[in-house]
Amino acid sequence: MTQGTLFNMEEPPDRGRGTPEILGPGAVVLPGLVRARAVDLLSAIDDIVRRAPLRHMTTPGGGRMSVGMSGCGARVWVSDAAGYRYETHDPRTGRPWPPMPGMLQDIAEECARKAGYDGFTPDSGLINRYGPGDRMGLHQDRDERRDAPIVSISLGVSAVFLWGGMTRSAPVRRIVVRNGDVVVWGGPSRLVWHGIAPVPHAQHPLCGDVRYNLTFRLTA
């Protein structure tokens, strides 16, 4: 990922629940789509991070990412002084990443289908953990297959998803993503710059002051 700039703007107005919101060609927010599965998803995250602990990765430039990361599946995104890449083994433990639970695979595929992407079979599930104030700067997801969409699930504390354009300096839309919301982007929008504004200090009944994000991709 490439870190970019963030803009601090006031909270955007609320949007209706349940109505898909088109972000652009091939990109959609599906509000609350997996809210009923939030407890199961969080328990799957717990199982994974017990075996592959969350860690703060460093960027090639030496910066420490505020978001805690782990993952499951055949390959998981890692970053260190050597660069951004996918690895089959967890550098922290030397072991293969935990396999992707069938439940996660099914939910990711169903989310993709709902967004118009039939036949999406992710081989990588990234876990991002945001504490209060943690953020992810504007970036493009460039390190995996670009002919497959990204399926992104928000859990816990609400955050503002930043949805930019095809260049880093394009105007940025701010979209509130809540527990159980899903964002899917692919096709002509696959390389849109995006990020997460600093997560507010807030409480969610399932997660305390934490936001989790699960992101599914195809890497090989």
Ligand SMILES: O=C(O)CCC(=O)C(=O)O
């Ligand atoms: O946390 C999010 O919603 C976005 C995560 C993201 O963009 C990424 O992992 O590449």
Ligand SMILES: [Fe+2]
């Ligand atoms: Fe991303």
